[in-house]
Amino acid sequence: MIRRTLRLLAAAVLVAAAAAGCAVTGETDRPVTPGRGGHLTYLDAEALASMQIQVSYWQNSLVKDQVLDRLVYQDPTTFEFVPWIAEKWTVDESGRIYTFTIRDGVSFSNGQPLDAGAVERNLEWQFTGDKAKGITANPVFPKTGATIISDDATRTVTVELDEPYAPFVPVLSINTAGLVADATIQASKETQSIPTNLIGSGPFVVESEVPDKKVVLAKRRGYDWAPATAPHQGEAYLDTVTVIPVTEDSIRVGALRAGQGDVIRYAQPPDETLLRREGFEVRGLRTPGLANTLDIRQTAPFLRDIAVRRAIGFGIDRQEILNTLYTDNWRAAKNIVTENFPGYSDRSDAIRYDPAEAERLLDTAGWTARDPAGYRTKDCQRLSVLVYVDVYDHTARPMYELIQRQLGRIGIRLDVRQTDFANYPTASVDDSVGLRRNGWPTPDPVRLSQNYDSTGGDLYALDDSDPTIDRLLRAQLVETDPGRRDRILREYTDYVIDNAYTVPLLEDTQIFGVAPRVQGLTHAANSVAWFYNAWIDDTGKRD
Secondary structure, three states: OOOOEEOHEEEEEEEHHOOOOOOOEEOOEEOOOOOOEEEEEEOOOOOOOOOOOOOHHHHHHHHHHOOOOOEEEEEEOOOOEOOOOEEEEEOOOOOOOEEEOOOOOOEEOOEOOOOOOHHHHHHHHHHHOEEEHHHOOOHHHHOOOOEEEEEEOOEEEEEOOOOOOHHHHHHOHHHHHHOOOOOHHHHOHHHHOOOHOOOOOOHHHHHHEEEOEEEEEOOOOOOOOOOOOOOOOOOOOEEEEEEEOOOOOOHHHHHHOOOOOOEOOOOOOHHHHHHOOOOOEEEEEEEEEEEEEEEOOOOOOOOHHEEEEEEEHOOOOOHHHHHHOOOOOOOOOOOOOOOOOOOOOOOOOOOOOOOOHHHHHHHHOEEEEEOOOOOOOOEEOOOEEEEOOOOOOOOOHHHHHHHHHHHHOOOOOEEOOOOOOOOOHOOOOOOOOEEEEEEEOOOOOOHHHHHHEEEEOOOOOOOOHHHHHHHHHHHHHHHHHHHHHHHHHHHHHHHHHHOOEEEEOOOOOEEEEEEOOOOOOEEEEOOOEEHHHOEEEEOOOOO
C-alpha cells in the first residue's frame, strides 16, 4: 500500500560510506564511529496483524524485515538482486531449474542450523502451505508446482519448476518468503501468528510482545551474515528496538517532538514542514512498484460504461491535489507502475486533467440532465460513485474529499464513507463500491497478477469479462527474457490505462520522521525501516 521514496542524498552518502568501511563525517568534520548499545523507540501508524509469514500485511513488514533473512537480497540503492543466505545461484537455459548454494555457518535464533535441508523445508512450505493447519501457499510463488532437492554435503538446494516463472528470484527477496526455523513451520497457525514465535535468522529477535501495545526486538548475538552490500557486517549496533502502534497522527508526531519516540512512520504533510523546521529529518521514500491508483470496480453502478470511467480519470486534477495537500516529497503518477519498473512508460497525456473532455464524454453517454444539487442524472438515477477511505493511507481522507469536489465540478457525486481497519478489507470490495485505492512497493510485477488476474484478486471486478487482462498477466509470468517481458507488461499497462480500468494518482510515498539522535538508519528496498545499521548518538542531544 503502497509507496515510499528512492534515496535521499544524505542517506545514500551514509550507506555508501558505511559500506566502504569509512567513518561517517558530521557537520564539524570529525569522524563519527557508530556506537554500540542503546535503545530505539519506533512509533508505527498501525498495529500488527497476524504474523503468519505468508500473509502480506504492510504493517507487519517492519518486524519481519528485522527478524527474517531471505535467500536473496534486493539492494535498496541499486534495486538489484544480490546474494544473502544463498551465496550464489544458477538458472538453466529453460528457466526452470534453479540451484542455490547456501551460506555456511548460519543459524536460526533457537540454535538450529540454517542449512540446505532447512531451506528445502521452507521452500516446500512456501509452495504448498499446510492445508491441515489452514495455512495457504505463498500467493506470489509459482502455482504450477516444483520439485525441491537439498544436499547438505554440497550446501545446495535445487528447485525444478514445472514451468518457467520470471519472478522467482525477486519473490525470494520478499519478507513473506523469509526463512524460519522448523519450530515455526511445525507450529499451529495460531501459534505462528504470535510475533514471539517467529524464529528467524535475522539481526534481531522478537523478545516480547504486548498485543496491540508494543513489540520489543532484541539484538541477535553472534549475527554475522548480512548481505555483502549491507551497510556493515556483524551484529546490529542497537540493543533493542521497541515498536509501538500509535494510530493518531498528531499523537505520533507529538511524541517524536517530545523525545518519547525516535522514529515515526507517517506524518500529515503539514507536520512534515513542522518537523523539518524543528531539526528532525523527514524522509519521503518512493521505491519501485505499483503506483497509487484508484481502481475502478465494474460491479458498481454505471462503471461498465467506459465513458464514465474515462470521465472520472479526466476529472481528477493531480496537480491540485499535490499543491493543496502534499509536500515536495510527493509526485504525480504517470502510469500504473512507477518509473524504472517493468512495464513503465510515460502516459501523462492519457491520464491528464481535462474537465472539458470529461464533460463531453458524460454528455455523449447520456448523462445530460442535472438534479438540484448539480449532479448528473439519467433515467431518474444520479451519477454517484462510492468509495471507502483507505485506512492504510493516513493522507487518504483529505485527498478523497478534494477529489469529491473535483468530480462534483463535472457532475459526478463521489460518496466518501469511512470504516475501520477490521472492516475495510471486506467493505472496500463490496459490489457497490466503485473506487478502491491500491498501490504497493514491490520487487517484481508479479503483484499485478496477484491483484488483477481473474483467479487472483480481480480488483477491477471484471468477473472474467476481459480475457485480455488474464492473457497478458499470465504471459508475463512465464516470459524469462527481460526485454520481451517488459514489452508484454507495457502492453498490459497501456491496455489498462486506455480502457480506464484504474486512475493513476500519485507515486506511493512512505514518510518517516527521524530524531537527530538516530544515526545510520537505512531502509529496505520496500521502504521499510531497517534497524540493522542504526545507532544512537546523544552527544549532541537537543534540550
